[in-house]
Amino acid sequence: MDNAPRIGVIGAGVVGLTVADILQKNTKAKITVIAETFREDTVSSVAAGIFRPASTFKGPSKEITKKWIHDSWHYWQDILRTPESPKAGIFSFNCYVYSTKSYEATRNRLIEDLVPYYKQMSDDELNIVGGQQKYGSFFSTVKIGCDSYLPWTEKRLKNNGVKIIQEKVESFASIAKKFDLVFNCTGLGARYLCGDEDVIPIRGQIAKVKAPWLKAAFYGDFADTYIIPGIDGLATLGGVRGYDSYNTEFNKHEAAAIFERCYNLLPPLRKAEVLGHRVGLRPHRAVVRVEPELVGDLRVVHCYGHGGYGVTTAPGTALYAVNIGLDLLKTNSKL
Template sequence: MRVRVVGGGVVGLTSALRLAEAGHQVEVVAAELGESTTSSVAAALWYPYRATPTAEVTRWLATSYAALTALAADERTGVRLRSGREFFREPTPDPWWRSAVPDLGRMPADQLPEGYLDGYQLTAPVVDMAVHLPWLQNRLRDCGAGIETRRLSGLPGALAGVDAVVNCAGLGARELAGDDTLSPVRGQIIVVEQFGLTEWLLDQNDPARLAYLVPRSETVILGGTSEEGDADTEVRPATAEAILARCAALAPAAAGARIVSHRVGLRPARPAVRLETEISPDGPVVHCYGHGGAGVTLAYGCADEVVEHVQRLTSALP
């Protein structure tokens, strides 16, 4: 089939790649690519943040975990497997997504930082988006897929000249698909030079004022915030200071790290991820958006399911 994928973030590019690998004629149309996308701001630690429903998300998580683990064998992908720890101020049961990971252990009490009473430790993929997004684009071009930067006004125009559209527009689906259930959740981060951190660290006891440190080869992502309904993409200095203080409480060396940049992204939050086929008057649309803060985490699992939806459309053709 001739398929147009709308959206140039990790979900759109991954879906397009899986479709091209399945033999479809694919083109990507995106209002923004690369550094301009929300995906480029992501800390990109495999972790199911703000994504439901749990049964489907757990399935997509497991698929993505396996896919990213396989990609970690190739340095060109920007994917690495890193051990890490999450800290809790109260005793906490295993997470609902426990079955999606091969190993998840409990931290011994004598290894918990002061003020924490429980903790997980596990190995998870970490994706350097400055490497992975260009890698995805190059893989698409190698598969013969086209990539175009263009803003679409609606689904009828997106369907012109193709057999089906895959809508991976993220927050843009509010206008593209008329979905008022989508809302922005503002996330601000700091990128600092690598200061010797090899494991990721996470504290989300306060849902609005997160603390996470995610190491890459040359930098470390310090975060973050989760500000409901806030679409301001300007960096707030006071917020940056608070982020640095929270992160330094987990890793004191972060306080002296050289700051490379400040970034802000808007997570596409929705009551549940939308992954379904809609048969519109202008043609079929496979919707795949609303991943909250788990776009990287769910991308490969959702992309495989997008292919299944398109294959079902193919089998229905006369």
């Protein structure tokens, strides 16, 4: 093992830890995860975690985008089929997407041929919620609760010999001599680490309420009106989409708007106890960056810019990134 390659993973959100998890399963390398924040302090922990990609998630081509989404779905399904799924915070449920405008506004072409069950809603299903809902799509999906998935994955990594270091990486030069290969999974941090001004923050705000009776997810006309159950009985209500906003402070007016929209969509929520609010900055990039780069003499594989779909698509992009990295090591390529 003394001559085993040294691999660093920068970032401990859902993308970084999934990259590290796939690496330790597929190589004998010495793996180190380095991050400034972990678990509940990451942006991933704010995410609702529903598997529901949207058209704003894009890879370099339609074929690659589809592969990332499909590979992610099967990765989450593999965990779901194990006894460990509750500990990982992964469970299956149904999702209802409503609109007063058109059926196309509810349709998700990215997953309608992927998930086990997908259909246009019946009239009875349209009447489940409040408001004048005229159109809807219904499908089965999964939720990945990062409040469970991140510590669960981190524990398994440590048990399998992966080194975990809490430290801010200021530059690639500062770690260049420590590793033969580095995976950059820093999300919005890549804007500073790489000088990549194409990665933009999209502010999000959600509320947590106690609703153990909620067993399905609901979306309204607005893309950011959503109600998503949790394995712990806590539901996530959202949300907000503040483009190019760095504001991480709680906004009471946005909270009021979230409650109004969600209560109108699902009136029984008015009786749910409000437990708190979270704010996070989604790292959006027009095209998610998963590609190799030679930074000085250091081989780097970037994997960031997932926007609001990092939890959904982390495994697919991680698999793609790991394959690139292992090919570099195999061929000893400097790019």
